[in-house]
Amino acid sequence: MNKDITRDGKANGSSQSVITTQDVNLWYGATHALLDITMEIKTNNVTALIGPSGCGKSTLIRVFDRMNDIIDGCRIEGKVYFRGKNIYDPDVDVIEIRKRIGMIFQKPNPFPMSVYDNVAYGPKVHGITARSHLDEIVEKSLRLAALWNEVEDRLDQSAIGLSGGQQQRLCIARALAVEPEVILMDEPTSALDPIATAKIEDLITDLRKQYTVVIVTHNMQQAARISDFTGFMYLGKLIEFGRTVQIFERPGQELTENYITGRFG
Amino acid sequence: MVEKFHLKLDDMKEEVLKMGFLAEEMLEKSIIALKDRNKELAEEVISKKGEIAALDFNIEKDVLHLVPLYQPMAKDMRTIACILKMITYLTRIGRYGKDIAKAVLELEQEPHISKLVSIPYMAEMVNSMIDDVLKAFETEDLSLIADFDERDDKVDALRYSIFRECISYMTENPRNITQCAHYIMVARYLERCADHACKIAEKVHYMVNGEHIEIG
Numbered sequence: 001m002n003k004d005i006t007r008d009g010k011a012n013g014s015s016q017s018v019i020t021t022q023d024v025n026l027w028y029g030a031t032h033a034l035l036d037i038t039m040e041i042k043t044n045n046v047t048a049l050i051g052p053s054g055c056g057k058s059t060l061i062r063v064f065d066r067m068n069d070i071i072d073g074c075r076i077e078g079k080v081y082f083r084g085k086n087i088y089d090p091d092v093d094v095i096e097i098r099k100r101i102g103m104i105f106q107k108p109n110p111f112p113m114s115v116y117d118n119v120a121y122g123p124k125v126h127g128i129t130a131r132s133h134l135d136e137i138v139e140k141s142l143r144l145a146a147l148w149n150e151v152e153d154r155l156d157q158s159a160i161g162l163s164g165g166q167q168q169r170l171c172i173a174r175a176l177a178v179e180p181e182v183i184l185m186d187e188p189t190s191a192l193d194p195i196a197t198a199k200i201e202d203l204i205t206d207l208r209k210q211y212t213v214v215i216v217t218h219n220m221q222q223a224a225r226i227s228d229f230t231g232f233m234y235l236g237k238l239i240e241f242g243r244t245v246q247i248f249e250r251p252g253q254e255l256t257e258n259y260i261t262g263r264f265g
Numbered sequence: 266m267v268e269k270f271h272l273k274l275d276d277m278k279e280e281v282l283k284m285g286f287l288a289e290e291m292l293e294k295s296i297i298a299l300k301d302r303n304k305e306l307a308e309e310v311i312s313k314k315g316e317i318a319a320l321d322f323n324i325e326k327d328v329l330h331l332v333p334l335y336q337p338m339a340k341d342m343r344t345i346a347c348i349l350k351m352i353t354y355l356t357r358i359g360r361y362g363k364d365i366a367k368a369v370l371e372l373e374q375e376p377h378i379s380k381l382v383s384i385p386y387m388a389e390m391v392n393s394m395i396d397d398v399l400k401a402f403e404t405e406d407l408s409l410i411a412d413f414d415e416r417d418d419k420v421d422a423l424r425y426s427i428f429r430e431c432i433s434y435m436t437e438n439p440r441n442i443t444q445c446a447h448y449i450m451v452a453r454y455l456e457r458c459a460d461h462a463c464k465i466a467e468k469v470h471y472m473v474n475g476e477h478i479e480i481g
């Protein structure tokens with residue numbers, strides 16, 4: 001009788017992992033902010049991290065590019081493999097890691113310089129000086145970030161004059177200019193209006209073809225729309241991780257269910 | 266705001282149950298009317314047609330209203346999916362009750378053959394399935410629908426035996442043809458109602474634990 005015709009939504013084995021964490025624990029002084037986080041970030045997929053405020057989403061996403069290193073009193077245990085290499089090994093070049101793993105923040109933070117220089121900044125730091133080469137990178141990055149058409153005739157103007165949504169796409173272009181493999185985004189649209197948000201969401205969906213994206217968001221509909229995998233965090237733990245469709249249609253854990261249906265606390 | 270959504274969803278579930286009881290009542294009364302050749306009761310069933318259609322229309326409208334406002338997820342979303350399907354099946358069950366009641370009016374002048382064959386017994390089985398699936402929807406107790414496959418098989422077998430029996434009455438005496446033709450139709454309607462109860466059971470199962478299953 002009751003034949004279960006459900007197709008299990010579990011991760012497809014074919015897709016490779018670009019980042020893998022193993023029993024990661026993190027403390028801010030005495031605060032134990034991450035507890036035994038073991039997870040995989042799949043190449044060419046969008047992974048969303050959701051969970052209530054203070055659950056450790058930003059902390060976890062910062063673990064992936066060692067951004068917590070600069071925080072006083074922060075201590076981390078466990079392993080974080082990026083393409084098979086533990087990025088917390090002492091011989092790792094942090095600058096190199098941050099080149100290959102870019103970060104976009106909640107509030108757009110363009111440098112107080114021209115649109116062009118914002119995008120060219122990273123490549124210049126990494127040693128590219130030929131103007132024609134830089135021109136090429138700037139145009140390509142701005143196109144990838146779906147901003148080119150809006151700024152091609154104002155490349156010399158200050159980035160500060162752009163709208164919030166344009167600034168955020170500029171920051172994405174700036175991150176793309178150094179050809180990262182992974183792009184981390186911490187609530188990239190929370191300061192934007194719905195139209196600017198839709199543009200960034202479309203952009204993220206396109207980026208997946210070439211990059212791997214990890215995004216922290218408070219907007220569950222956004223996570224459902226744009227991600228392939230979703231992790232639900234609570235009190236520093238990764239409670240559930242799986243295919244986005246499964247998490248939002250049929251979560252396995254009661255905590256996840258309660259959170260995404262708003263029956264929390 | 267989310268709190269308000271859950272209150273509204275509870276209200277919608279109440280409405281669905283109300284509709285379910287109405288569909289059940291229509292089917293039950295149509296069979297009593299058939300058995301007793303009770304014209305008034307048959308007309309009462311037919312008069313409920315508008316009521317059940319209105320419930321169908323209003324529940325669908327109200328539930329669809331909730332979707333853009335609250336963008337439900339997980340079990341909330343599954344409940345909404347279940348309700349939207351369920352009301353269609355319940356409308357059909359009610360309409361079969363109405364169709365049987367119409368047959369009662371046509372059979373008014375004809376005497377019954379051999380205690381109506383096994384139609385009342387079959388109707389009882391179908392009604393208990395509708396009753397159980399409504400209870401399962403209300404209480405989320407899936408054990409109530411766990412044996413629906415077997416029960417549906419029994420209903421199917423009964424329909425076939427009624428069909429065979431009617432054929433033999435018809436060959437015996439052509440004056441039985443009118444009644445028997447109606448009995449065959451009624452048995453067919455009851456069988457469809459059991460199928461709808463199974464379909465509802467699939468949706469209730471999905472609502473409760475997110476699994477798509479096939480019943481019947």
Ligand SMILES: Nc1ncnc2c1ncn2[C@@H]1O[C@H](COP(=O)(O)OP(=O)(O)OP(=O)(O)O)[C@@H](O)[C@H]1O
Nearest residue numbers: 028031033051052053054055056057058059060071
């Ligand atoms: N620099 C810091 N120093 C000390 N404690 C911190 C620091 N950053 C975060 N924390 C603490 O670590 C925990 C996790 O914080 P985190 O910022 O990662 O949460 P979050 O899930 O990103 O929350 P939000 O949704 O509000 O952004 C919280 O208890 C927070 O107070």
Ligand SMILES: [Mg+2]
Nearest residue numbers: 057058059186
């Ligand atoms: Mg945060």
